[in-house]
Amino acid sequence: MPRVLLRGGRVIDPGTGSDRIADVLIEDGKIAAVGLELQTEQATEVDVTGMVVGPGFVDLHSHVNSIAGQRLQARDGVTTALELEAGLLPVEIAYAEAAKQGRPINFGFSASWGMARAEVLSGRPADANFVGALSMLGDPAWQASSTPTQLGAWLGRLEEELADGALGIGVLQGYAPQSDPREYLAVNELAARAGVPTFTHVREIVESDPGTPIDGTEEAARAAMEFGGQVHHCHVNSTSRRHVDRTLGVIERARSGGAHMTVETYPYGAGSTGIGAAFLAPERLHVWGIGPANIVLVESGERIVDEAHLRQVRSTDPGAACIVEFLDDTDAHDQALLARSLAFPDSIVASDAMHVTWPDRSTDTREWPLPAGGTTHPRTAGTFARSLRLMVREQQVWTWGEAFRRCSYLPARVMDSTTAAFRAKGHLAVGADADIVVIDPQRVTDRATYLNSTRPSIGIAHVLVAGEFVVRDEDVVLDAYPGRGLRGQLR
Numbered sequence: 001m002p003r004v005l006l007r008g009g010r011v012i013d014p015g016t017g018s019d020r021i022a023d024v025l026i027e028d029g030k031i032a033a034v035g036l037e038l039q040t041e042q043a044t045e046v047d048v049t050g051m052v053v054g055p056g057f058v059d060l061h062s063h064v065n066s067i068a069g070q071r072l073q074a075r076d077g078v079t080t081a082l083e084l085e086a087g088l089l090p091v092e093i094a095y096a097e098a099a100k101q102g103r104p105i106n107f108g109f110s111a112s113w114g115m116a117r118a119e120v121l122s123g124r125p126a127d128a129n130f131v132g133a134l135s136m137l138g139d140p141a142w143q144a145s146s147t148p149t150q151l152g153a154w155l156g157r158l159e160e161e162l163a164d165g166a167l168g169i170g171v172l173q174g175y176a177p178q179s180d181p182r183e184y185l186a187v188n189e190l191a192a193r194a195g196v197p198t199f200t201h202v203r204e205i206v207e208s209d210p211g212t213p214i215d216g217t218e219e220a221a222r223a224a225m226e227f228g229g230q231v232h233h234c235h236v237n238s239t240s241r242r243h244v245d246r247t248l249g250v251i252e253r254a255r256s257g258g259a260h261m262t263v264e265t266y267p268y269g270a271g272s273t274g275i276g277a278a279f280l281a282p283e284r285l286h287v288w289g290i291g292p293a294n295i296v297l298v299e300s301g302e303r304i305v306d307e308a309h310l311r312q313v314r315s316t317d318p319g320a321a322c323i324v325e326f327l328d329d330t331d332a333h334d335q336a337l338l339a340r341s342l343a344f345p346d347s348i349v350a351s352d353a354m355h356v357t358w359p360d361r362s363t364d365t366r367e368w369p370l371p372a373g374g375t376t377h378p379r380t381a382g383t384f385a386r387s388l389r390l391m392v393r394e395q396q397v398w399t400w401g402e403a404f405r406r407c408s409y410l411p412a413r414v415m416d417s418t419t420a421a422f423r424a425k426g427h428l429a430v431g432a433d434a435d436i437v438v439i440d441p442q443r444v445t446d447r448a449t450y451l452n453s454t455r456p457s458i459g460i461a462h463v464l465v466a467g468e469f470v471v472r473d474e475d476v477v478l479d480a481y482p483g484r485g486l487r488g489q490l491r
């Protein structure tokens with residue numbers, strides 16, 4: 001296995017808080033030494049003077065399960081991208097397919113509450129395919145409350161998935177917004193018993209829907225308090241919108257009461273999902289303070305005109321990916337809301353990356369640069385570089401150490417309970433996995449926009465996964481597929 005020596009960079013280890021000029025020696029996919037003027041034979045030496053060197057980003061929220069999408073994420077500094085919020089089912093198939101195709105960066109999947117429920121409540125066989133499952137989101141049968149027998153059946157299914165190595169349980173509660181809250185407690189009780197986290201897209205918050213059976217963030221906090229398990233609150237920006245101070249307060253209180261609750265955010269004022277989602281029903285939009293014209297179809301770039309148009313697309317193509325403008329990215333007040341969710345203590349950066357779709361509806365390619373015409377949400381390509389630009393370069397709210405803590409170290413720690421393999425990630429101790437990102441601190445920025453959504457970030461100079469370059473000199477290394485599946489230890 002080749003040795004690599006990264007010479008003379010500013011090395012940041014969020015595991016120890018150290019920030020110093022040093023060399024990093026990589027051997028057999030691990031960090032072999034960090035120190036001054038390391039000498040070694042037969043190492044590929046790369047001068048990284050003036051660059052920041054840190055542990056690669058661990059993305060807890062990536063729906064990208066493709067080579068194309070992973071390459072965009074690698075160009076954004078990500079070395080591990082996990083599908084945890086939606087999850088996939090059966091995980092056995094998901095892991096086998098990803099391994100067979102090859103992946104540039106590490107991957108892993110939680111057990112899918114949504115797919116387990118859909119199997120039991122609407123008889124839809126799960127096929128471990130996120131893109132296909134988007135069309136199921138609008139199906140009312142799937143969103144109903146479960147009978148005790150049904151509940152037992154899908155809980156059992158999730159338990160089997162954990163035994164098969166799923167990384168916790170992903171709960172799309174917000175997509176079945178009226179379902180019985182006791183079901184949410186039951187799934188968290190199961191996870192706490194198994195010692196694994198749940199990852200929740202929370203139910204509607206009370207400000208948006210006074211008719212919600214329970215406030216979504218409160219529900220997650222209560223589940224964390226009640227069973228003592230690990231509860232991860234996904235994208236607090238998009239589910240809280242203009243009420244983020246209130247929902248972050250709920251999380252703060254739960255934490256100070258001893259709950260093991262973590263939270264993530266991404267720095268964009270628009271979300272993305274399947275247009276059939278319950279919360280995008282024409283009669284529901286006003287509670288978010290938006291209208292049909294705040295929805296844009298990802299594939300065509302077409303903006304929804306009115307309620308009739310929205311109804312028509314929801315019925316003919318419920319799985320169509322769309323962008324939903326829940327905040328205004330150009331408005332100073334809304335920008336401040338996003339900055340506050342990023343600045344919240346210990347909040348984790350996670351992208352919610354979506355697949356890239358081409359006009360022929362294909363969603364992957366080994367070609368690089370990506371063929372023209374592909375579209376996605378810009379967060380897929382730009383979340384991490386954008387967070388660094390905003391929080392380190394422009395607003396100086398985070399030091400580089402703090403940035404790596406939120407992008408690499410803390411997310412790896414969320415996963416420690418699922419498999420010991422994560423203990424070697426998110427830091428740079430000798431023996432840690434050589435998943436490394438080398439950043440140009442003056443230039444790093446996102447370039448993806450809503451109209452040009454697949455433009456890779458810049459200023460991410462090199463990315464190594466298990467000691468192998470997947471990005472070198474700001475370009476993708478073709479034929480580099482060192483990504484490995486991370487699988488839960490209950491298996």
Ligand SMILES: [Zn+2]
Pocket residue numbers: 085201234235
């Ligand atoms: Zn979500």
